[in-house]
Amino acid sequence: MDPAPYRARLADEQAALIAESKAAEDDRAPVELDQQSVGRLSRMDALQVQAMAQETERRRQARIQAIAAALKRIEDGDYGFCVACDEEIAAKRLDLDPAVPTCIDCAG
Numbered sequence: 050m051d052p053a054p055y056r057a058r059l060a061d062e063q064a065a066l067i068a069e070s071k072a073a074e075d076d077r078a079p080v081e082l083d084q085q086s087v088g089r090l091s092r093m094d095a096l097q098v099q100a101m102a103q104e105t106e107r108r109r110q111a112r113i114q115a116i117a118a119a120l121k122r123i124e125d126g127d128y129g130f131c132v133a134c135d136e137e138i139a140a141k142r143l144d145l146d147p148a149v150p151t152c153i154d155c156a157g
């Protein structure tokens with residue numbers, strides 16, 4: 050199996066996620082506690098926006114990690130084999146998500 054197309058897709062997705070993470074940096078920044086410029090309600094809005102941005106970032110970082118692990122498996126020549134049982138992962142499954150680490154039987 051030639052992992053090159055998967056490697057390209059993984060690298061593209063990783064680059065996009067890193068760019069997204071950078072672009073959303075401001076939303077995750079500490080909320081200003083300046084009561085003069087921001088009313089109580091809008092401060093709560095700001096905190097909610099921040100909490101959502103932080104949760105999005107947590108998921109984004111987890112995905113970046115999963116992609117990095119898949120790229121490492123390509124480098125090591127282990128790509129396309131289930132990390133749990135070592136069976137081949139179906140191509141259809143890899144086409145859906147090239148970062149998937151397990152075969153369908155081992156997927157939680």
Ligand SMILES: [Zn+2]
Pocket residue numbers: 131132133134135136151152153154155156
């Ligand atoms: Zn398996």
